[in-house]
Amino acid sequence: MLDDVRTGGRTPMIAVESFELAAFRSHLAGHSPLASLDWPPRADFGRAIIIYDPADRARYLAGEQIRTEPVIWIVR
Numbered sequence: 001m002l003d004d005v006r007t008g009g010r011t012p013m014i015a016v017e018s019f020e021l022a023a024f025r026s027h028l029a030g031h032s033p034l035a036s037l038d039w040p041p042r043a044d045f046g047r048a049i050i051i052y053d054p055a056d057r058a059r060y061l062a063g064e065q066i067r068t069e070p071v072i073w074i075v076r
Contacts, residue, residue: 002054013042014052021050033057040066045073 002012014034016024021037028035039060043051056066 012054014054016050016052018047018050040068042066043069043071045071 006012014037016037025035025037034054034057037052039052039057041050042053042056045051060066
């Protein structure tokens with residue numbers, strides 16, 4: 001499915017609220033190696049919302065450093 005998204009010229013991302021991480025991992029365990037979210041996220045929105053790029057997992061497991069961008073937003 002992710003390849004279909006990439007073929008369409010888009011970059012798939014996984015967005016998870018921090019309180020959902022454990023449930024996400026346990027619910028999807030065994031369905032995909034991506035379910036473990038065992039690599040650094042691409043962005044961290046105040047530790048409330050975490051964004052993962054699935055393509056980063058292979059690079060991270062190969063030893064590449066993945067930088068997490070902290071994103072600060074102001075609610076008005």
